[in-house]
Amino acid sequence: MNIAQNVKICKVTCEKCPLQEAAFFRAFTPEEARFMTSFKAGELNVEPGATILVEQSHSAHLYSVLQGTAFRYKTLEDGRRQIMNFLFPGDLIGLQGSLTGEMQHSVETLSPVILCVFERNRLAELYREFPSLAYDITWMAAREEQILDESILNVGRRSALERAAYLIAYLYARARAVGLVAGPRLKMPVTQSLMADTLGLSVVHTNRTLKRLSGLKLIRWRERGCEILDEKRLLQLAQWDGLSEQPRPYL
Amino acid sequence: MNIAQNVKICKVTCEKCPLQEAAFFRAFTPEEARFMTSFKAGELNVEPGATILVEQSHSAHLYSVLQGTAFRYKTLEDGRRQIMNFLFPGDLIGLQGSLTGEMQHSVETLSPVILCVFERNRLAELYREFPSLAYDITWMAAREEQILDESILNVGRRSALERAAYLIAYLYARARAVGLVAGPRLKMPVTQSLMADTLGLSVVHTNRTLKRLSGLKLIRWRERGCEILDEKRLLQLAQWDGLSEQPRPYL
């Protein structure tokens, strides 16, 4: 397993956080930004395909994605893997570990990723000094819950075709919000094997299902990626309303 | 649909919250308890089978379960239902609604339930005045995430038999923590149809699967309930480690 190393000295101050640019994110107040800069312990540059966190391990750090994409997954002892969610810029990584100190899932990068690194044990300080940021963290946790809820509905009650339609529409919506789409194209390296492990299907059946979506002219599959041809009908097929468009916080 | 009404005047003060008794919960400090008493707007008594919250609706309130059990679910337009999680005493209800103000799931009671009612718009106050309680809320949200993660793994990657084993072991563990078991018996009215909607299976197949677990002498099914005969082998079959035993916060 290719474990992430390579701590970079270079540190983008949070006052100049590139994510502030996106209208999609709620901007920090000057005080918040100042605090975050001090709260941020450093940056971590990670290669594609590297493992950031490992199930069962303990991490003193909390991360947020500054750039790139990754995914969160669990595995059963016999190797079966289930992807729980994908991580995009602005997303928090490892908050769950605050409970027992032990991670219950692993995180692996899809693309080159830059992470902001925070000390888990300074979290109490953040809660004391900046209730607004504390609220943001709760907000993000609650949003993750909503997404996971939809995911359970997806895997539990939708057919293979509907499931795939939902997943693609979901990834497209999230990627678009952070500028990771070029026209109909998802700028994110996803393999069908990853999709299978997200959908709870076999790779073979995932392939057949994607072909079926292609046949319906809803998508087109390209080397490690996906083009969305008819977003509206994808949403319709999945019986999904789409993501809320309102601005969200980030760390 | 049987909507919850019946707001009770009677108000248990949080200083004397009966949940404090359980060693399972982190007790409030006197200041926290005093604040919570003022934060608590009232109590709601709800009958079994009543709907507390409805998907797509807006609620000015946040609830926590003081007594009884309930479940959280989503439905597709064509009626398919998926249960996301069950609610036990100490659990928070409706935090997710803080984001858009619109609930993305419904909540229905299983037994008679007593809820503590809080004003959603006073949440900022709680975050300002009591960082420790704010942290508790985040803690609970993060714990819910962990449970949902396991649930996705369950529905996505476990076989029907393993899935059922996990669900029963999970319910048993949670019920035990709050004193809702009598020996091997789950004191909680669950129908096979509810289990089916949690497992992402049809009722018929759920029934066959439970029979199979009975055949293996792992459980015994009783009128609207379940006896656990061999918890260890259930955990083993599901390849699950069980719930963390450490004390947890509650509201």
Added chain:
DNA sequence: CGTCTTTTTGACCATTTTCAATCAGTGTGG
């Protein structure tokens, strides 16, 4: 150009669903 990963296909098998009844337990009103 050769090696590796990813995608694709076919044939066959297993799991799960659906449909249709039946059975058991509970509560109701006559």
Added chain:
DNA sequence: CCACACTGATTGAAAATGGTCAAAAAGACG
């Protein structure tokens, strides 16, 4: 007390969905 209506549990048979195995085709990459 009994007939009747309900809900929940159970069963069988047929059909559909999805999985497994094996292999080939198509890209990706050094």
